[in-house]
Amino acid sequence: MVEMTRFVGQSPYSSPGREAERLAALPDDLASLCAAARNVIGHYRAELPDLPAERRGEIDSRWLEVILVLDHQRHPGALLEPRPRTGRVAGCCRDHTLFVVGALRQRGVPARSRVGFAHYFSPTWSADHVIVERFDGGRWRRADPELGERSDLDRHDLPTGPDAPFETAAEAWLGWRAGARDLANYGVEAGSAELSGPGFVRTYVVFEVAHRYGDEMLLWDGWAGTDDPSDAEVDELARLLVRADAGDALAEQDLWDRYHQDSRLRPQGEVTTYSPYGLAPRRTDLSTVPDLPVVDRSR
DSSP states (O other), X not given: OOOTHHHHSOOTTTOOGGGHHHHHTSOSSHHHHHHHHHHHEEETTTTOTXXXXXXXXXXXXXXXXXXXXXXXXXXXXXXXXXXXXXXXXXXXXXXXXXXHHHHHHHTTOOEEEEEEEESSSOSSOEEEEEEEEEEETXXXXXXXXXXXXXXXXXXXXXXXXXXXXXXXXXXXXXXXXXXXXXXXXEESSTTOSSSBSHHHHHHHHHHHHHHHTTOOOOTTEEOGGGSSOOXXXXXXXXXXXXXXXXXXXXXXXXXXXXXXXXXXXXXXXXXXXXXXXXXXXXXXXXXXXXXXXXXXXXX
16 A cells, blocks of 8 residues: 555645644535635636736745635635635636645545546547545545536546546546547647647646645646656656556555656756746745735634
């Protein structure tokens, strides 16, 4: 059995920090945690497409503590008290997932984020996506915190395997390498060579490894390991990911060792943060959480 302690401890990004008490006050059931994530965080494209320029930096909040402090400034009440759509913290699937992963880890549940592609938003497009995976009842179960009620999908226990509604980046890559996938319709948006296709999926395999082991990078970050990795390197990572998902403890250990021994593969120190809004790239120091305002916790 793989060491579950690897997936219980908070990462620097999933830790609620000074907001731990508010997060702990939520009900323990997964449905409530997912509902709270949707209540606190609004998707910057789907729900907040007209976000004012002065608020666009919210999508780079990165640390769960920062997200929760931003919310607390606007809404001193409990995390499940309804927020107006425009008052939610701008983020994306990565942030909804980070919220739930942090809450699960806080409760002693092994949890991690998974990077891949959702086939359930469009019949013709496989959208880049991040979901929750938690160890429950002897197996890993997948859940999508962004989904509300859907009669055709168990959003709290997504099926896995061939033709699953969520496909990991590793599965998509290996399928393409085997000639069984056309990755032209995989990515953020059609018509963009940088944001779709095989090259995009190749980079997402590196993101998948990072997220698995607690480096939950923004989807628009870049570091040495994402700088045009070779097909052979990504083949190896993808095979280890798929084998580890199938329960191969040796593959899990090999992947863990490879990730922690390869200085290029793991984001450390600074990363380059690009902007979905087309702003100039900037360097981000991963070791320093930004100074946060003091909020009134007596209310």
